[in-house]
Amino acid sequence: EDKVVQSPLSLVVHEGDTVTLNCSYEVTNFRSLLWYKQEKKAPTFLFMLTSSGIEKKSGRLSSILDKKELFSILNITATQTGDSAVYLCAVIYYTDKLIFGTGTRLQVFP
Amino acid sequence: DAGVTQSPTHLIKTRGQQVTLRCSPISGHKSVSWYQQVLGQGPQFIFQYYEKEERGRGNFPDRFSARQFPNYSSELNVNALLLGDSALYLCASSFSTADLRPSNSEQFFGPGTRLTVL
Numbered sequence: 001e002d003k004v005v006q007s008p009l010s011l012v013v014h015e016g017d018t019v020t021l022n023c024s025y026e027v028t029n030f031r032s033l034l035w036y037k038q039e040k041k042a043p044t045f046l047f048m049l050t051s052s053g054i055e056k057k058s059g060r061l062s063s064i065l066d067k068k069e070l071f072s073i074l075n076i077t078a079t080q081t082g083d084s085a086v087y088l089c090a091v092i093y094y095t096d097k098l099i100f101g102t103g104t105r106l107q108v109f110p
Numbered sequence: 111d112a113g114v115t116q117s118p119t120h121l122i123k124t125r126g127q128q129v130t131l132r133c134s135p136i137s138g139h140k141s142v143s144w145y146q147q148v149l150g151q152g153p154q155f156i157f158q159y160y161e162k163e164e165r166g167r168g169n170f171p172d173r174f175s176a177r178q179f180p181n182y183s184s185e186l187n188v189n190a191l192l193l194g195d196s197a198l199y200l201c202a203s204s205f206s207t208a209d210l211r212p213s214n215s216e217q218f219f220g221p222g223t224r225l226t227v228l
Contacts (some may be wrong), residue, residue: 004152006152034216034217036219041198041200041221041222042114042200042219042220042221042222043153043200043219044219045216045217045218048216088152088153090152090153094166097143097155097158097166097168098143098145098153098155098202098217099155100145100152100153100154101152102150102151102152103151103152
């Protein structure tokens with residue numbers, strides 16, 4: 001059965017800390033892996049990863065994919081309270097279908 | 111440019127009723143996907159439509175149906191509502207292409223419709 005597993009499920013940190021969110025997958029016909037941030041309703045796109053070993057960066061966020069070991073990590077450095085959200089990992093497979101993990105709930109306190 | 115829009119934003123129904131949710135994709139996007147997100151879970155894939163044809167279907171009962179119109183907007187219908195259908199229903203659009211190139215696969219989500227079944 002195709003699945004995406006995220007860990008940890010929940011994380012509580014203080015501002016300024018660095019966090020690493022994990023995503024592992026077992027999906028046939030893998031095409032790409034995406035990270036989304038969900039605060040209230042609509043998930044907002046962070047990264048799309050298609051090739052192994054190429055780090056993508058956007059400000060304090062970065063992500064990398066390992067297609068051999070079937071996982072990805074999302075790093076957030078110097079966390080801020082505005083980073084508090086649920087971070088979703090999803091894999092595109094077959095015909096643009098997305099399979100999501102359960103998400104990691106990040107809470108950043110001042 | 112307008113993003114993905116969905117209507118209504120909130121909906122309250124009773125068991126056994128039927129509901130129709132609507133989605134308008136980003137201009138130029140030809141693919142629309144529907145997801146159900148139950149509280150505390152990640153979104154679950156329901157349907158995908160591309161160029162008005164069903165391209166994929168998730169593991170949902172036949173009470174769930176959808177269609178895509180010539181202007182690429184889409185409707186999701188749910189019949190005989192159950193309490194367990196209470197969820198946030200998300201629509202996502204992507205440019206997509208017939209050859210399914212990854213560069214065209216990024217999906218943009220609408221704000222969702224919060225459905226409550228009493």
